[in-house]
Amino acid sequence: MFGIIRPCRHGLSERLQSSWMAHLCGLCLALRDDHGQLARTATNYDGLIISVLVEAQSARTDASWRRTAGPCPLRGMRTAEVAKGEGARLAAAVSLALASVKVRDHVEDRDGVFARRPVAAGARAVSRRWDRQSAGSGTLVGFDTAVLLTAAARQGGLERAALPGGSVLLVTEPTETATAAAFAHTAVLAGRPANATPLAEAGRLFGRLAHLLDAAEDQRADAASGAWNPLTATGTDRAEAERLCRDAVHGIRLALKEVEFADRALVHVLLAHESGRAVERVFGRPHAATCANADTSRRSSPSTPPALNNPYQQPPGHDAPPLWEPPGEKRPPRRNLLAGCAVWALMACTCQLLCCEHDDPWSREKRKSWCERHCDDCCDCSCDGCDCCNDCGCCDGCDCCDCGCDC
8 A cells, every 4th residue: 555645735734734744754763763774665655644543543642642853854954743652653564564565576576677586586585574573563562464464465366366257356355454454453552442443444445445546557557568457357447446446435434434533634634535536646536527617617706816716826926036125134145156056965965955945045035845846836636626625624623524525
């Protein structure tokens, strides 16, 4: 389960964005602290949902779930408050076990560089080490990662048994079982055993969704390379795959309604909304025309200024240099060519140009990071396309969501 949840900053409030980054950095540092620097490559967006679920169910204060981390190049050499504790450790164990399975699959399929014997031998050694390490850290939080590895071991046999006309859900069962076990254990760590059953259901459906979306995304490439694909092998067309995915999203939302959370805001955004957006990225947005028509009518309405239709749109001329300077404020002097080049090199080496807002190396004016500008240019979150979640407040903790997502 890698890459399904990809939240856009436009869909997160400042509080939720800060919390999201705290869990992401917390997962990365938990992997480093427990398993070494190489294990940090197992950091993934979907895995940190485990950490989010544990914290969301717990009634402890924020201080008990955070610690201050030192400077990191990916944060522009800045410190940050990151998640800690059992949630981050469980997320690390699960992510490492899943990364081990993924590496082993690449070796068995002889994908790319893994077809070379020296690379394959090294990858097998890394996979075996990660299996042992994930089992050890899982034991510390009472979770048996053998559930994940056993489920993954069944995958090959189910794939070989898949025939045209068979159910694709037989192939997704190991992924469903693994994610259900991980989700359910978050209730144990949070001290809410009654949440285990609905969370297991949400995890089972999330595993199904992850498997099907991955298959749908890779189907064309798999056909070109001759690789095995569950949709092709079972003869499942894209319409049926889309139906199964949308049913899974709906089931996740229903299951989350039965879970008792101390703070459901971030979980609601990631699982109730981002899972739906993941389906739309792969299969398209069925309500796109409706949103486009609504947006057109809003833009043509004389009572609504066109420039204010998008709540995230910068006012005209926002990035232009000011024509006058406020009294008492003096703009810093511009650096010369050599000094600017030296500062640019320093910022590039510390990832400040890529990852965070920074001062221009020459003019010293505030500039967005490359990642932020790229998000603004190609973001597919349709922030100005419809009113879903922009105004109802559900993404910041309100339970009276009026966005029509049945959540």
